[in-house]
Amino acid sequence: xxxxxxxxxxxxxxxxxxxxxxxxxxxxxxxxxxxxxxxxxxxxxxxxxxxxxxxxxxxxxxxxxxxxxxxxxxxxxxxxxxxxxxxxxxxxxxxxxxxxxxxxxxxxxxxxxxxxxxxxxxxxxxxxxxxxxxxxxxxxxxxxxxxxxxxxxxxxxxxxxxxxxxxxxxxxxxxxxxxxxxxxxxxxxxxxxxxxxxxxxxxxxxxxxxxxxxxxxxxxxxxxxxxxxxxxxxxxxxxxxxxxxxxxxxxxxxxxxxxxxxxxxxxxxxxxxxxxxxxxxxxxxxxxx
Amino acid sequence: xxxxxxxxxxxxxxxxxxxxxxxxxxxxxxxxxxxxxxxxxxxxxxxxxxxxxxxxxxxxxxxxxxxxxxxxxxxxxxxxxxxxxxxxxxxxxxxxxxxxxxxxxxxxxxxxxxxxxxxxxxxxxxxxxxxxxxxxxxxxxxxxxxxxxxxxxxxx
Numbered sequence: 001x002x003x004x005x006x007x008x009x010x011x012x013x014x015x016x017x018x019x020x021x022x023x024x025x026x027x028x029x030x031x032x033x034x035x036x037x038x039x040x041x042x043x044x045x046x047x048x049x050x051x052x053x054x055x056x057x058x059x060x061x062x063x064x065x066x067x068x069x070x071x072x073x074x075x076x077x078x079x080x081x082x083x084x085x086x087x088x089x090x091x092x093x094x095x096x097x098x099x100x101x102x103x104x105x106x107x108x109x110x111x112x113x114x115x116x117x118x119x120x121x122x123x124x125x126x127x128x129x130x131x132x133x134x135x136x137x138x139x140x141x142x143x144x145x146x147x148x149x150x151x152x153x154x155x156x157x158x159x160x161x162x163x164x165x166x167x168x169x170x171x172x173x174x175x176x177x178x179x180x181x182x183x184x185x186x187x188x189x190x191x192x193x194x195x196x197x198x199x200x201x202x203x204x205x206x207x208x209x210x211x212x213x214x215x216x217x218x219x220x221x222x223x224x225x226x227x228x229x230x231x232x233x234x235x236x237x238x239x240x241x242x243x244x245x246x247x248x249x250x251x252x253x254x255x256x257x258x259x260x261x262x263x264x265x266x267x268x269x270x271x272x273x274x275x276x277x278x279x280x281x282x283x284x285x286x287x288x289x
Numbered sequence: 290x291x292x293x294x295x296x297x298x299x300x301x302x303x304x305x306x307x308x309x310x311x312x313x314x315x316x317x318x319x320x321x322x323x324x325x326x327x328x329x330x331x332x333x334x335x336x337x338x339x340x341x342x343x344x345x346x347x348x349x350x351x352x353x354x355x356x357x358x359x360x361x362x363x364x365x366x367x368x369x370x371x372x373x374x375x376x377x378x379x380x381x382x383x384x385x386x387x388x389x390x391x392x393x394x395x396x397x398x399x400x401x402x403x404x405x406x407x408x409x410x411x412x413x414x415x416x417x418x419x420x421x422x423x424x425x426x427x428x429x430x431x432x433x434x435x436x437x438x439x440x441x442x443x444x445x
Contacts, residue, residue, distance in 0.1 A: 004290040007310030007356055030354070037313075037352045038333050050310070054357050079346070103422025104400070106334055108346040109353060191421050 003046040013058045021141040024163040032110035070172040074113025093181040103191040113167040122219035127199035131214045137169040153223035178204040180286025182279045198275035202283040220255035248277035300368030314350035326366035337423030340396035347403040366395035377445035381436035389427035
């Protein structure tokens, strides 16, 4: 049963921020509500005020700039991202990720900003966005702050965002030349959340060695987890399948997965190793192409 | 909690309801408007039995607040027919026996309708993906896919 709340429907971003600064921690923000309404129905979240930003038009946009890269408004739906031609052309891994995120109905209503603000470590967008070096912009009535996305999450369902702040925008820089990125989650049904997931990006030097790599795990700990030891291992190295396997081994050691009804901790570690190896190989192959 | 007046357009008809703002879209459709074609299933955005279209998009009405769809065009399974004539996808479901217990049917019809409006020449694989958010626990998926395919091929 959902507990009663006062429903606030701001007509503009300015009004939304002012309402939020007034009610702060008594207030929860709803956009698509595809995650929030579930926990509200379970009685786990019972806000006094519910601030609905679904129809705040200023928060729904996709723009691409040759210098600044991609900017996605927080209230942009997953389906809009999935169907975006500019994203498909410049960041195909984002479209592939969205295509496997929950079901069409959820993607039609759920939003990218809501997904990230909810901060479920099993969420699909965060690992991919972190592998693409994305940032997240939050704002309150008093101003804006921007975080690298990998520093945004602090614990299960917790972020650096203050109670009077809204997620405003996701920013993804223009990928360097010779960059490839890949993501895969392991699940039993296509539309489920990942039991674990791995995202990788690889940027190559002109001589074919690795200039820079990122390895980010989903549902492998309290937050989307960067495996910096694996990233460092790859830097400067040549293409080598044994190297990917070693990076996978490091990832399976560095992660902190839970042991639950969906999978044991040992099984999760094993799958993380396999996925990391495969995603690094795939990202490297894409970077070469 | 003070009730709020809400204007909704469902199946082309305008309604005004007085609801607690926590009321879900599926509750308004079933309990306030009496349109019981839309089913309440899992209520956790999983099963798709409550699927309706909002401005042509399939959504799960168990996880949308009614207040969020004010002024938008909502269509339920009851809204698919025109003057007593079933829509193509409804006819195809009958011809292909695309239901067993029938509980998932209205949600399947709404997902299929939204899909066919967007995709004129879908592949079999795309048709299968179009009902990824709808669970049929009788597992009668093949006949559902055949019915959608028949409509896509212009047989109706």
